[in-house]
Amino acid sequence: MRITITVQSQEPDQNQLAGTSSRPADVSEHIKRLKDENSSQRLRAASALAEIGDAQAVEALYVALCNDTCPSVHYSVTRALVKIGEGSVLLLCVALKNQEHCVRYTAANALGEIGDIQAVEPLCVALKDVYVYVRHAAASALVQIGEGSILALCAALKDKDYSIRHTAASALANFGDATTLPLRILSTSIFTTEQRLNALETLSGVWSRRPGTYLPYKIGNVQKFCEDLCRQVDIEESIKCGAEAVLAEWRQRADATELLRTKTHNEPREAEELLRAASGSSGKAPPEELLRSADAPVEQTSTEKTGMLSRIFRRK
Numbered sequence: 001m002r003i004t005i006t007v008q009s010q011e012p013d014q015n016q017l018a019g020t021s022s023r024p025a026d027v028s029e030h031i032k033r034l035k036d037e038n039s040s041q042r043l044r045a046a047s048a049l050a051e052i053g054d055a056q057a058v059e060a061l062y063v064a065l066c067n068d069t070c071p072s073v074h075y076s077v078t079r080a081l082v083k084i085g086e087g088s089v090l091l092l093c094v095a096l097k098n099q100e101h102c103v104r105y106t107a108a109n110a111l112g113e114i115g116d117i118q119a120v121e122p123l124c125v126a127l128k129d130v131y132v133y134v135r136h137a138a139a140s141a142l143v144q145i146g147e148g149s150i151l152a153l154c155a156a157l158k159d160k161d162y163s164i165r166h167t168a169a170s171a172l173a174n175f176g177d178a179t180t181l182p183l184r185i186l187s188t189s190i191f192t193t194e195q196r197l198n199a200l201e202t203l204s205g206v207w208s209r210r211p212g213t214y215l216p217y218k219i220g221n222v223q224k225f226c227e228d229l230c231r232q233v234d235i236e237e238s239i240k241c242g243a244e245a246v247l248a249e250w251r252q253r254a255d256a257t258e259l260l261r262t263k264t265h266n267e268p269r270e271a272e273e274l275l276r277a278a279s280g281s282s283g284k285a286p287p288e289e290l291l292r293s294a295d296a297p298v299e300q301t302s303t304e305k306t307g308m309l310s311r312i313f314r315r316k
Contacts, residue, residue: 026048026052027049027052027054027056027057030045030046030048030049030052030057031045031049031057031060032045033045034046034049034060034061034063034064034068034077039070039072039073042064042068042070042073043070043072043073043076046061046064046073046076046077046079046080047076047079049061049076049077049080050076050077050079050080050083051083053080053083053084053085054084055084055087055088057080057084058081058084058087058088058091059091061077061080061081061084061088062081062088062091062092062094062095064077065077065078065081065095065103065106065107066095066098066100066103074102074106078106078109078110081110082110082113082114085114085116086114086116086118088110088114089111089114089116089118089119090118092107092110092111092114092119093107093111093118093119093122095107096108096111096122096123096125096126096138101129101130101131101134104126104129104131104134105131105133105134105137108123108126108134108137108138108140108141109137109140109141111123111141111145112137112140112141112142112143112144112145113144115144115145115146116145117145117148117149119141119145120142120145120148120149120152121152123138123141123142123145123149123152124138124142124149124152124153124155124156126138127139127156127159127164127167127168128159128161128164132163135163135164135167136167139153139167139168139170139171140171142171143171143174143175147175147184147188147190148190149171150172150175150181150184150185150188150191150199151191151195151198151199153168153171153172154168154172154198154199154202154203155202156168157169157172157202157203158202178219181203182200182203182219182225183229183239185199185200185203185242186200186226186229186238186239186242186243186246187236187238187239187242188242189238193242193245193246193248193249194249196242196245196246196249197222197246197249197250197253200219200222200225200226200246201222203219204219204220204221204222204225222246222250223247223250225243226243226244226246226247226250227243227247229243230243230244230247
């Protein structure tokens with residue numbers, strides 16, 4: 001008996017015909033068309049990539065964002081980068097430094113739409129852009145990112161440039177007024193206690209240089225502010241816990257400052273014993289960076305050093 005076996009030929013996968021590239025054939029084709037001399041072809045390619053949202057097109061889209069002069073193509077390229085989302089963030093942050101202000105503006109807006117916290121620091125740098133509308137785009141993007149940008153905006157309140165302070169204050173106003181913003185900083189779980197204290201200290205001492213006005217976040221003495229909150233019986237538990245933690249951090253910083261001051265007025269052996277005790281009861285020698293910090297004159301003691309000391313003290 002003869003058995004006949006029929007083997008059907010299988011059509012090759014068209015997505016594997018794009019050479020050695022692992023990207024789908026249609027994405028590769030659209031990427032090539034982004035360089036076409038005809039703007040309508042580039043527009044079709046950018047629009048198609050915006051619908052697909054493939055992260056493998058990011059580099060080509062970034063190049064088009066920086067170099068294509070056609071407004072329609074520029075818009076579609078931006079839509080594609082936003083659609084891709086997180087995969088576009090790093091190159092969009094690079095675009096914030098582009099020499100063309102329109103590219104910087106577009107990149108800031110796109111980062112705001114994506115809302116990724118990775119963009120906070122580059123956007124804060126963009127607050128110093130020489131073009132006002134780029135600054136405002138950066139501020140709006142920070143607002144869209146949400147609570148993760150509050151600390152950076154608080155830091156911007158200390159900038160020497162009034163317009164940057166003003167832009168940062170306007171952005172912060174979206175997170176709360178003079179009463180609610182400090183409470184929000186205390187209650188949120190995304191900040192460390194040290195970060196909360198830094199933010200509150202900034203808000204407690206920021207003044208505008210424009211005559212007759214100041215930024216609307218002055219809360220007075222941080223210690224008294226938190227102590228008053230702790231005494232309130234009807235305050236939210238998350239706010240009270242935050243205030244108690246900030247008070248503890250504030251006292252640790254005060255102790256660290258006093259420790260440094262004492263160190264400079266004691267004999268080296270006494271100072272080492274004092275620092276050893278502050279580092280814990282294990283009998284181990286204190287960290288070298290603690291000894292080096294304590295050897296500095298009082299006038300050279302910085303907030304950074306006391307912050308480092310407070311972190312070491314928490315190991316006890």
